[in-house]
Amino acid sequence: MALYLVQHGKCLSKDVDPEKGLSQEGIAEVRRIAEVAKGYHVKPAVICHSGKKRARQTAEIFSETLEPVESLRQEDGIKPLDDVTAFTKGMDVGQNVMLVGHLPFMERLCSYLITGSIEPAVFKFQNGGIVCLERSPESENWAIRWALMPNIS
Secondary structure: OEEEEEEOOOEOOOOOOOOOOEOHHHHHHHHHHHHHHHHOOOOOOEEEEOOOHHHHHHHHHHHHHHOOOOOOEEOOOOOOOOOHHHHHHOOOOOOOEEEEEOOOHHHHHHHHHHHOOOOOOOOOOOEOOEEEEEEOOOOOOEEEEEEEOOOOO
């Protein structure tokens, strides 16, 4: 099973858009990363988002490009400051899942799955990027398999 962790794309400031929807740059970067992922045959069964506008818009772009088996869904427990340990207790590990959310939640989730602790961060996320975690069926341990980021500098 693969778990694709995505930090939402770059968003507008609160004074421009109170809901902080994606900026044009954010939309372009997410589309580019989604196309690269499609070229590598990334195929989540479902794409879940936090419900916040910027995460929903990011998830919609990935969904249009990657065409998951299931439709998009809002997922409880993945907002910025939600409890990572509580979320993992109910996490479905039987299918490939893409989670689109926010910092610090995504970094904490990645760290928790890899090390058993939410800190320190084991990966530096970027807006619109994907970190793919894979769970070993034998040991049930998680490892970072690959990442696609908008910027390498």
